[in-house]
Amino acid sequence: MKILLIKLGHSETLDPEVGKVTSLGDVLRTTPLLTALKERHPEAKITWLVDEAAVPLISGNPLLDRVLVVDAFVPFQLMREQFDIVINLEKHPGVCALADMVDAWARYGFRFDAMTGSCQAYEKGQGFLQYIRDKSTPDPERRPWQQNLIEMLGLEWKEQPYVLGYYPNNELLFDVGLNHMVGSKWPTKRMPEEHWLAVAKALESSGLRVSWQQGLDNLHRYTEWISSCRVILSQDSLGLHLALALGKRIVGLFGPTDPREVCLYGQGETIWSETCPQMPCGQPQCLLERHCMAEIPVHRVLEALQRQLKPGV
Incomplete structure (x- = not known):
């Protein structure tokens, strides 16, 4: 099984904002999803498409088989590959269009609306948009970001931890x-x-x-x-x-x-x-x-x- 995870960091997954500054924190707090995916699909080969600025956070991650840095050519490569699952966590319309064009059996997260030229959601991503719409209203039951992300993708929340690619071994100072x-x-x-x-x-x-x-x-x-x-x-x-x-x-x-x-x-x-x-x-x-x-x-x-x-x- 091949899984493509698109999380550049250009937009906050569960916030309405779409910007040009890479959100490194949003990239890092997506990493618990990798453990949840491996629990559901132990044999899966996972590719992460990411912005160059965030590469040090995920490069060397033991749960990833490939890290692709987005540039002018990588989208064409992905459009010629085949995947079982595509998970797009970016709301930029151009990235959504790329997610639509990648050959895959199942899609999660955000898609491109060809009629309006805007971001919408796949059937298994409608919860993301509803969550964003509800953020401005009082919610006494608000749950952790990681839990929302994992459960909205149909996976089980087990307090999966962050996973870094680089763990220093220095002393306490x-x-x-x-x-x-x-x-x-x-x-x-x-x-x-x-x-x-x-x-x-x-x-x-x-x-x-x-x-x-x-x-x-x-x-x-x-x-x-x-x-x-x-x-x-x-x-x-x-x-x-x-x-x-x-x-x-x-x-x-x-x-x-x-x-x-x-x-x-x-x-x-x-x-x-x-x-x-x-x-x-x-x-x-x-x-x-x-x-x-x-x-x-x-x-x-x-x-x-x-x-x-x-x-x-």
Whole structure:
């Protein structure tokens, strides 16, 4: 059996946004799907079509048989191949058109609407579009992103973990890693600088080894930095997902995005504003005078870190 997974990172799978900046976090949190696919189809040969920027996250992944980097020629190659299953998790109309043209018996995810020139969904992908439409409405039963993805494809959610291609083997150097930066797509995810400085000062005053985010120019060095920390304090960003993949203890900071959509696999806890009336708003730009991430008290962050630093946690 041959499976083609199309996840470039150009659009968030379960969000309405379609952009030009590669979402590395969205690529990484798709990797639990590989385990679910292998559980259903143990003999499957899986090909992943991805953007070049995300290659370091999946290259060498033991569950993948081939990684293809999208360019001007690869689509023509895929249109001449045959697959049993195509799973397209990109909403860009051009990528949807490619998914339609690949020879396959079964298709999941997003398709191209030839009448409107827009993205629609295959029959086994209608749940994706409905989920996106429902995101703006209150949902007390919101579930982890990975669970939604796996179950919408008709597979069983068993808290399948992230799977990296590169696992560093370096020693622990720091007690707490401050993953304080966020990508350009979601500046509203970042806690104010003065809060980060206050957290660092308090931790260092108590004798803890603190490190500020390192290796952002290279994904492998970034992964090595996270591996060198006992606990990671992070906003909802790539660093949080890398820390989960590496089995680190986590304190996750949330504001515009929903903490219920992130499965922590029992590795930590999340903190969010309890006073912002619009949290989570799902917006990359804040429309209020007081930003929700500024509403997270420093003392709550420090208390959470102390819990995660306890021996045996």
